[in-house]
Amino acid sequence: MTNFSWKVKKTNKNNKARTGKISTPHGDIETPAFIFCATKAALKSFTTHEAKKNNTQIILSNTYHLMLQPGSELVARHGGLHKFTGWNGPMLTDSGGFQIFSLGHGSVADEIKGRKTNSKHKKTLINLNEEGALFKSYIDGSTHMLSPEKSIEVQRNLGADFILVFDECTPYNVDKRYTSDSMLRSHRWSLRSINAFNSKLNYNPKNGSAGRQEIYGIIQGGIYRDLREESIEFNTKKINTFGIAIGGSLGSNKDEMKDIVHFTSSKLDNTRPVHLLGIGDPRDIWDFVADGIDTFDCVSPTRIARHGSALIKGKEGKINLKNVKYKNNLNPIDNECNCYTCKNFTLAYLYHLFSAQELLGLQLLTNHNIYFMNNLMKEVRSSIDNNDFDNAKKKWLNS
């Protein structure tokens, strides 16, 4: 019935870094891998065809955005997200929980990553209770209920290969009591999500998934080690999912984030692929791969491209093409990069495009950043396979 499988190929000696392969009905994912965000069923300024050409293995879309616009039924009528977006490779959808609570509490995203900025988002969460979350559409103000059952129904319609259980993404600015209560409710929601998923009540043979989907559980517990342990226990012993994601608040700064991820992943074994939600800084990826993380997702590589930043190796991590110092520079972003942008265009041309506000600039940087991330993951994998991880990491960070 299912074509899904997961196997670990090689494990590093000094740490938990590992290569593996996730197989899906839409193809294989060599891990560690990066998942690019097609939030609203589009990679913003990039076609799925070009993403494929840039070695992209898997993309994700967002349940919350797509249930509001264009509606998951319309996507199902197309035969699922693969047909809708023209992407024939593996896909994942999140459960909608993150966005509900991000828009509900203000910007959870900032808090999870330890940024203390003020929210620009309107609060749209009306009520949160055992049943689920009642919220207003940011598009037209209409009222919607998102529950575990509804999230799974929507994700069935969307038809991605991998779906997530519905959870509350607890923010950083709540106390341990709230974090614990929220975690326990998310566990109950996980059970309801899995029950809805297994019941195939929402199985829709007309859409692209045709029931061929697998589900990920999510480890909660915020910054509290005992809660993380409790959630790991729940996710690995009480439920049985294909994969497991690390979610919730990861602290108020990078050190805290690394500590929480390190602690959590150290308790996980090779049984399931492990996904780290919402993290995408190339410099952090080396650290988290060492902790045994198999997949990552983040809007960052494509978002910073649209703001003029190109990813580069080394501690600096990126350069901004709006900087006048590139005005007359006839070199590419990176002489050693084989992406279309670096093979064909100079820094001076890219600077010109951003100065002249040409949309092509966003596309060319998106191209570079997508290629860059996929190339980074390829280097990471090959260093593990060649017993050269620590050396490769050091070399990369000091480029």
Next chain:
Amino acid sequence: MTNFSWKVKKTNKNNKARTGKISTPHGDIETPAFIFCATKAALKSFTTHEAKKNNTQIILSNTYHLMLQPGSELVARHGGLHKFTGWNGPMLTDSGGFQIFSLGHGSVADEIKGRKTNSKHKKTLINLNEEGALFKSYIDGSTHMLSPEKSIEVQRNLGADFILVFDECTPYNVDKRYTSDSMLRSHRWSLRSINAFNSKLNYNPKNGSAGRQEIYGIIQGGIYRDLREESIEFNTKKINTFGIAIGGSLGSNKDEMKDIVHFTSSKLDNTRPVHLLGIGDPRDIWDFVADGIDTFDCVSPTRIARHGSALIKGKEGKINLKNVKYKNNLNPIDNECNCYTCKNFTLAYLYHLFSAQELLGLQLLTNHNIYFMNNLMKEVRSSIDNNDFDNAKKKWLNS
């Protein structure tokens, strides 16, 4: 020395429609052909690589915009526009005259095409005399002089295969006396342009053109037949250029435009390829091809794409993807179109992209419209080669 040539392959029996081939050092152009506008050295939301894949034969850039930003010297340091833009096929640059006077008089573009809208542009022309045009940069207010010699120098630096003589693009709202004086000055400017071009004073072996360029003259005379005749006489007898363009005001409405183009082109023979400046409505193209026009250029196909319009066959000419009637439509723009957009995406998906303000929508419609125009020109050429022009035109317009 030069790899340029022009030959007529087949001429229609009932009218002047003809197929031909323009050869350049960067490849051949099968005519009739459409030239896409990379005004500021970018096809707005499309890579030159994708343009090539969509059968694009030739693109153009604008002297006026590029001399101000990023400056033609920087382009020359790259080895010319071909290297700068990553486009390895034939290119053309205009002389800058159109933009100077368009921005100088208000929107000449609207008047040339008979639209009576008010200008949104600031007037930047300071002074116009025998020497040339003094104007302010729309970017930083700095003062620049564009003369025939300067235009050729800039176009040498840009290094396109085809360049244009410097002219004043006379608007519609001037009298016959002004049109006549302007035409005579443009003729004198043509002689100076050609002299500068031939002297190779600005020959720059470091740039991509390496002197391998050819020049087009421009027929002026506005809506006055006697002036058009005088300008044709000048352009065909007094100077000797590779190609010839029809410029200036073409009247205040479509009938007047068609009448002027018909009259002007009827006086031209097969000696040179004939370019019609700034016209790109697919429905008009059939008429103008019948008059013997070999190449067309217009921002329209890519501009309307960014505003949500997709070109279609038939009298209607286009559809707007922002229209809610496409919200649930699972058909492509055109079932018979083989472009990437039509082969992969539904009207409902495109509607969703424009609703969600996803940049990808602009790209996918640009893709369709570029493919559409190139396919139109291919159908036009093949109908001429197969003695089926009139029938093909009727069929196309009634699709």
